Amino acid sequence: MRRHAEFGSVELELRSIPAGRRIVVHAKTDTLQLYIVRQGAMEIMHLARRTELTSGGAAFVAANSYGLRTGVTGTAYLRIDFPRELSHGTIASSDDAPSVYPVPSSSLLLRPVAAFATRLVPERRGAAAPGISAYYAERLLQEMLQGLLVSIGQALAVPRPPETFALARSVISAQCSDARFTAADVAREVNLSLRQLERVFQRHRTSIGREIRDARIEQAVTLLSDPAHDALSVDQIARFVGFSTGSSLARAMTASKNISPSQVRAGRNHRSTASPSHPATGPPHGPSRVSGRGSREERTLRETALHCRASRSVFLPVPRPRARRPCRRADHPPPSFRPAMATALDDRATR
Structure with a gap:
């Protein structure tokens, strides 16, 4: 009906x-x-x-x-x-x-x-x-x-189940270290046929095999960049992440990232041993020489200032010595007034 x-x-x-x-x-x-x-x-x-x-x-x-x-x-x-x-x-x-x-x-x-x-x-x-x-x-x-x-x-x-592409990539990231892991295993995990899953990846301009390879390469780069795994050889790391040999890992890394496993480790070691961008601060090499005279306090301040300049630290002000003022007394007038006073005394004596 x-x-x-x-x-x-x-x-x-x-x-x-x-x-x-x-x-x-x-x-x-x-x-x-x-x-x-x-x-x-x-x-x-x-x-x-x-x-x-x-x-x-x-x-x-x-x-x-x-x-x-x-x-x-x-x-x-x-x-x-x-x-x-x-x-x-x-x-x-x-x-x-x-x-x-x-x-x-x-x-x-x-x-x-x-x-x-x-x-x-x-x-x-x-x-x-x-x-x-x-x-x-x-x-x-x-x-x-x-x-x-x-x-x-x-x-x-309510949070929905992840989309097919995201779910498949999560499965790949979790199981790519298994050397026997293939595209058919990914399709089985997401409950789709292999052809349907391939069409999903094609819509995202990639393939299942490429995603598996890239996931393994990312894990290998992480291990190669970690100093804690320096005891492992490239072959051991390659087998751990799902590659058969170190040569296959090197070929995959060269094709994908244009870099080899040895270059990853060499670049990390170069960064760790490189000199810092700012030189270390500290006292200058050799004794500092301070020229000039002055009191002990002034010499100490000058030495401290020179030390700070050499170590690129904060400059301390160096006090200047105070200029001595001439003593002026009532019975010692300035020289400019002496000729006038002498003239006045001579006039008084003449009278």
Whole structure:
């Protein structure tokens, strides 16, 4: 049994499928589907992922092609197709992102959406929708679907499983040191076929083998740069990170980073033994010679200042000796006044 109704950009479908059936669904581009199971159980399958829905359960599907499999007692479901733009980015559109988003059973809008959409589907083909125009039906359905997406926003905001590419790189980083580790092992860990995983890596402009090689090289560079592993030879480090010999490690490093294992160690040793950029401060070599006369305190200050200049430290001020002022007494007038006084005395003697 299959009933269908269309209200603008929203399409409704009521369908019953016998037990043990498996069908392939090809949805329209840029649309999302909401499945609400009315009776029985079914599985939604996409990219080796399976989501089981029981009676009363619901899930959003963001995929253009996927499979449905009914339960042992058959399945009756309601399907609502609507534009992806109504989700406002709540549901990701990436190929690596999860494609099925179950709706929590605690959602208060799930039952009203199911009841309203079911009533809009006519009982028989060609019959009119019950007492509501297509425009208002579309608007009400869109608002209810948006409210349902908002209500499950917290559930969708829960940290999702990592994307396929990120998950595969994590697997490679954790297991690349095993020399028997291959691309098939990566595909098995992420639950994908080897061909599907290769297409995922091709979209990121890389390959599985290259990522495995680069991960091993990074581990080798880390060990070669650590002085704690100087006792290990290049061959031992190569076997430890997953290469067969030191020569294969050297070839891989030269092709990837244009550097050899010996150059990594030589560069580290050169950096550790290089002279510092600032020379060490300290007392100057040899005794300091201080010329000039002065008191003992002045000579000490001059020696300290010369020592600071030689060691490039803070300069200490060197006090200058105070100039001696001539003693001026009343009976010893300045020389400039002496001729005038002599002239005055001579005039007094003449009188």
